[in-house]
Amino acid sequence: MNRFAFFCLVLILLSCTKETITNREYPRVTTMEVTNISSAQAVFHGDLFFTSVAVTDYGFVWSNNSFPEINTSPRRSLGSTTTAGPFEATIQGDLIAGKEYTVQAYAISTGFVVYGKVVKFTSQ
Secondary structure: OOHHHHHHHHHHHHHOOOOOOOOOOOOEEEEOOOEOOOOOEEEEEEEEEOOOOOEOEEEEEEEOOOOOOOOOOOEEEOOOEOOOEEEEEEEEOOOOOOOEEEEEEEEEEOOEEEEOOOEEEEOO
């Protein structure tokens, strides 16, 4: 290895920093895989994490549009919580066979609505 390559490698290694997780004024949520999909039901999965604030409502929103929203899409509320961890909800009777849907986990705290990534699934 020549001196220039060695210098670049040392510079890169010295410039790396460790990410620190800081308390936030809002929760974080992720949407997981949808399971047990049929024309009659689907089980949505999510995970609530890094929350240092009380969550006043959390759950799932879904739609046959690209981006479901809490005010305009069907919603399954799981209430409030002060603890982080995985959660799930079974949706029954609101699906049409063969139709593609999108679902997002959500969490609400004072002043914030946070969504997980969009997950797509097709009812059977």
